[in-house]
Amino acid sequence: MNELSQRYPYYMMPGATTLGLVCSTGVLLAAEKRVTYGYFVTSKAGKKVFKITDHIGAGCAGLVSDMQILVRDVEAYANLFKFDTHRKISVKSAAKVMSNLLFSRRLFPLITQTIIGGVDEDGPSMYVLDVLGSVIPDNYSAVGTGAEIAVGVLEESFKEDMNIPESKEVAMRAMRSAISRDSMSGNGVDFLIFTPEGPIEESAQF
Numbered sequence: 001m002n003e004l005s006q007r008y009p010y011y012m013m014p015g016a017t018t019l020g021l022v023c024s025t026g027v028l029l030a031a032e033k034r035v036t037y038g039y040f041v042t043s044k045a046g047k048k049v050f051k052i053t054d055h056i057g058a059g060c061a062g063l064v065s066d067m068q069i070l071v072r073d074v075e076a077y078a079n080l081f082k083f084d085t086h087r088k089i090s091v092k093s094a095a096k097v098m099s100n101l102l103f104s105r106r107l108f109p110l111i112t113q114t115i116i117g118g119v120d121e122d123g124p125s126m127y128v129l130d131v132l133g134s135v136i137p138d139n140y141s142a143v144g145t146g147a148e149i150a151v152g153v154l155e156e157s158f159k160e161d162m163n164i165p166e167s168k169e170v171a172m173r174a175m176r177s178a179i180s181r182d183s184m185s186g187n188g189v190d191f192l193i194f195t196p197e198g199p200i201e202e203s204a205q206f
Contacts, residue, residue: 015184016061017146018048019174020115020126021158022139023167026195027117027124029059030171032146032179033187044187051199053078056094056118057192061144062131066110074098074116091118095127095135102133113143118194146178146185153177164193172204179206 018031035046049059050071056078060067077097081089089097095116102110109131117126128136128143140158142150153174162170168191179186186206193200 015146015182016048016144017142017150017175017178017182017185018059018061018113018115018144019142019147019150019154019171020059020117020128020140021154021162021167021171022117022124022126022160023162023164024160025124026119026164026193027057027126028164028167028171028194029057029115029117029192030175030189031059031061032175032185032189034185035064036184047190049190049192051192051201052094052116053082053088053118054198055088055120055194056091056116057194057199058098058114058116059143059192060112060114061147062112063110067112067114070098070101070110070112070114073101088120090120090122091116091125091127092122094118095129099129099133099135102129102131106132115141115143119196124194142174142178144185146182149181150174150178164195168193176206 015036020029029049031048033046035043051057052075074097078089114129128138128141140154157170175189188205191202
């Protein structure tokens, strides 16, 4: 460990705020756009939500490059599963594949916290994964440097029977709250919404 990392242990940690909600008709993933390296903003248009298949997606907080590699590998396994079985992979199975990939890299980990969710034959569902691949099912969650602020809004406002517009409104309030207090988050929000009809991608600027 060099002198800089000893004196400033969070200097090189990438910041983000990413959240997910399960609602009555689908799953909503949201992430802000700012990409930082220490105290330097490297991009104001970073994408931290990714479509894995037409019914499953993931959001990340951490190194965007690591998340891109992880999503690419899960997408490949999902395509192989569909090719072999002629069925779409379930959200739970995709989360387990992602967990196995993360755990297999535990000695040289992919630096990312992940929310994976979507809609399959069992309905909408969502899972939260850490760097080592722990899989935790949840109805709402937030990860990243702004998670502590965002989750407070989610806990207060989340209801299990919310529809997509209501979920989006709650996500916007949680994201606004996180961005207003977390200097590593900002510059707008990307939404990735999964419904039985298919995925919807939207963006909003603050």
